[in-house]
Structure formats: C-alpha cells, structure tokens
Amino acid sequence: MGIFDFMTGRKKPTPGEVAKERLKVVLAHDRLKVNPELLEQIKTDLLAVISRRLEVDEQHVQVIIARDDRWDKLHADVPIKRQKISFEWDPPAYSPSANALRGNKIRVEVERLEDE
Amino acid sequence: MDSRVITITSGKGGVGKTTTTANLGTALAMQGKKVAVVDSDIGLRNLDAVLGLENRIVYDLVDVVEGQCRLRQALIKDKRLPELYLLPAAQTRDKNAINSIQMEQLCQQLRQEFDFVLIDSPAGIEQGFRNAIVGADEIIIVANPEMASVRDADRIIGLVEAAGKPEPRLILNRLRPEMVKRGDMMDVADVLEVLGIDLVGIVPEDELIIVSINKGEPIVYEKRSRAGSAYINAAQRIIGKEVPLEEVEEATTFMERLRRMIGFGPPMAEKRVRS
Numbered sequence: 001m002g003i004f005d006f007m008t009g010r011k012k013p014t015p016g017e018v019a020k021e022r023l024k025v026v027l028a029h030d031r032l033k034v035n036p037e038l039l040e041q042i043k044t045d046l047l048a049v050i051s052r053r054l055e056v057d058e059q060h061v062q063v064i065i066a067r068d069d070r071w072d073k074l075h076a077d078v079p080i081k082r083q084k085i086s087f088e089w090d091p092p093a094y095s096p097s098a099n100a101l102r103g104n105k106i107r108v109e110v111e112r113l114e115d116e
Numbered sequence: 117m118d119s120r121v122i123t124i125t126s127g128k129g130g131v132g133k134t135t136t137t138a139n140l141g142t143a144l145a146m147q148g149k150k151v152a153v154v155d156s157d158i159g160l161r162n163l164d165a166v167l168g169l170e171n172r173i174v175y176d177l178v179d180v181v182e183g184q185c186r187l188r189q190a191l192i193k194d195k196r197l198p199e200l201y202l203l204p205a206a207q208t209r210d211k212n213a214i215n216s217i218q219m220e221q222l223c224q225q226l227r228q229e230f231d232f233v234l235i236d237s238p239a240g241i242e243q244g245f246r247n248a249i250v251g252a253d254e255i256i257i258v259a260n261p262e263m264a265s266v267r268d269a270d271r272i273i274g275l276v277e278a279a280g281k282p283e284p285r286l287i288l289n290r291l292r293p294e295m296v297k298r299g300d301m302m303d304v305a306d307v308l309e310v311l312g313i314d315l316v317g318i319v320p321e322d323e324l325i326i327v328s329i330n331k332g333e334p335i336v337y338e339k340r341s342r343a344g345s346a347y348i349n350a351a352q353r354i355i356g357k358e359v360p361l362e363e364v365e366e367a368t369t370f371m372e373r374l375r376r377m378i379g380f381g382p383p384m385a386e387k388r389v390r391s
Binding site for chain 1: 267271296300306309310312
C-alpha cells in the first residue's frame with residue numbers, strides 16, 4: 001500500500017489502518033520535532049529545486065514526513081506537468097500519404113489533453 | 117548464572133505494567149528461578165495488591181535506601197512461591213524520595229541474591245521512570261494496540277536508547293482478536309512495523325485479569341486463562357526458550373473450534389521469537 005493511498009482517497013481505511021497511518025506520521029513528527037510550518041518550508045524549498053529541472057504541477061504536490069520500517073522518511077509526491085513533444089516524420093515510401101506529401105518535410109506536434 | 121535486572125515500563129499509564137511484572141515474576145519463580153519484584157511507583161503502590169501481599173508490608177524501598185532497615189527485612193516472601201519476593205514501594209512519599217544513584221546501588225544489592233530482578237516502573241518519563249531504568253540490564257515495554265499507548269511507547273524507546281540501555285523489547289497487552297478481525301484495532305504486525313522493536317509476548321484482553329487482581333492471585337495460576345498462558349510463554353522466552361507466538365485469531369464459533377481440533381483449521385503461527 002503506497003503511503004499516499006489514504007490521502008488521495010484511493011482506499012477507505014479501517015480504524016486500525018487509520019491508527020497505523022496516523023502513528024507513522026505522528027511518531028516521525030514527535031522524534032524530529034517537525035511542525036506544519038517546517039513542512040511548508042521544506043515543500044517550498046523542494047519545489048524550487050525540482051522546478052529548475054522539471055515542470056511541476058504545484059497544485060497537487062504533497063510532502064509528508066512519516067515512519068517507514070524503522071526509518072523516519074520524507075515522502076514527496078510531485079506530479080510533473082504533461083509536456084508537448086514534437087518529432088520529424090518521414091512517411092515510408094509505399095504508404096498512401098507518401099504520394100500526397102512527397103517532397104515535404106513533416107513536423108508533428110503532439111499534446112496530451114488533460115483528462116481531469 | 118548471571119543475575120538479570122529487567123525493568124517493565126510503558127510511558128502511558130494503565131496499560132498493564134504492574135500486572136505484567138507480577139505475572140512474569142510469578143511465572144519465572146514457577147520455573148524455579150529466584151525472583152525479586154520491585155515496586156518503584158513510590159506514592160502509588162500497587163504491585164503488593166496484585167500479588168495479594170498488601171497486608172504484609174512492614175518496610176519499603178525508601179526505608180531500605182534511607183538505612184531505616186536492612187534489605188532482608190523489607191523483602192516480603194510470596195504466599196505461594198518460596199523463591200518469589202516483593203520489595204514494596206513507599207506509599208506516603210513521592211518519586212523524589214530516592215535518586216538514581218541510590219536506585220542503582222539497590223539494584224546491585226538485589227543482584228547478589230536473585231536470578232531475576234523485575235522492576236515495575238511508574239508511568240511517565242520523569243524521575244520515577246529514570247530511577248526505574250538506571251539499574252536495568254534490559255527493558256521491556258508494555259503497550260496496548262492503540263494509538264496513544266504506541267505513541268508513548270515510541271517516546272520511551274527513544275529515552276531508553278538515550279540512556280545507553282540496549283534496545284527494549286515489547287509485550288503487546290490487551291489485544292482483542294475480534295476487534296482486529298473487524299479492522300477496528302491494529303494487529304501485532306502493525307504495531308511492530310511502527311515501533312521497530314522485537315516482540316517478547318502477546319497478551320490478549322481477558323476479563324479474568326480483573327478478577328485475579330481483585331482476588332490478589334496472579335492470572336498465571338488460572339489454567340483457563342489465555343492471558344495467563346501468554347505470560348507463562350513470555351517468561352519462557354525471557355529465560356531463552358523458543359516458544360511459538362500465540363495465535364491471535366479467536367475460534368469464534370463452535371464449528372471453527374471443532375475444525376481446528378480435528379486439524380482443518382489454519383496452522384499455528386510458526387514464528388520463533390528471539391530470546
């Protein structure tokens with residue numbers, strides 16, 4: 001079970017599972033003296049760094065500190081914005097389009113539409 | 117054999133430290149070990165009552181430390197087992213009546229006479245707790261499978277490590293298999309995952325424990341009690357015997373119980389617990 005499953009509403013937890021997930025978070029916070037403010041600062045810092053390399057969907061970023069198997073860990077769920085991709089297309093000689101497009105270089109731009 | 121001083125602590129109050137101390141002590145004595153159980157909950161003594169020895173107290177822990185009496189005079193022999201002794205807490209003092217150095221010296225004295233010294237720690241993390249662990253070779257944490265208790269247990273683990281003691285082990289007490297089945301209670305694996313320490317016993321919730329405390333007769337004497345057998349098994353593991361972990365699932369219906377008896381039920385957990 002992923003650490004973000006309950007938060008994103010993918011699964012409805014039982015009270016036992018709720019207790020365990022709450023404990024994983026509160027124990028890490030207790031040990032490391034983390035408060036919500038600190039978490040926000042970490043999140044902002046992280047986004048600044050990652051945004052330099054990748055385009056990030058800042059609205060949907062989640063950062064949590066939780067215990068995972070004897071270690072207290074920082075988990076970040078960082079959705080990357082869907083990119084436009086483009087490529088040059090050279091249709092094979094025997095295809096119908098080849099005659100129609102003969103002599104022209106084709107550039108194709110593909111953009112995936114948001115499905116939300 | 118080298119003496120072992122074991123402190124039973126928890127952080128949170130009311131989870132079963134005193135009951136655990138009384139029953140582990142009794143079970144170890146049943147195995148032929150010479151055992152002293154020490155009530156270090158000064159001001160709120162209860163170990164005496166759980167053992168049914170409350171009207172035999174003449175001297176207590178503080179009297180010994182202050183030199184009012186010799187250790188032998190304060191030790192109370194158990195009603196049933198000649199190798200089990202209680203050193204009671206003082207009732208009219210508080211936890212600052214003795215300091216860590218005195219407690220450590222007391223533990224040293226007790227080591228000379230006993231195979232096992234079990235110290236019942238008070239709840240909390242203050243002087244009483246510090247005194248209870250200072251002379252310990254090992255620490256056992258009692259926790260209930262419930263959020264608040266586990267949270268406090270984690271804090272205790274941190275404090276025990278900071279005090280330079282070995283990693284504590286866990287007795288998970290007051291487990292309710294029905295609630296676990298419904299998903300309302302965490303199971304053993306959940307608690308172990310979160311705390312990350314080794315397990316030495318699983319004790320189920322048992323109404324008979326209340327009866328045993330009221331009567332002053334430790335539950336390990338009650339053959340019908342699963343909590344009693346759980347404590348006996350935990351004591352075995354402490355001595356170093358390999359005992360498979362208790363099966364948590366209740367056989368809830370007659371048919372299930374029947375099936376198990378004739379070998380069609382789920383097998384006993386094969387996990388071995390380290391000593």
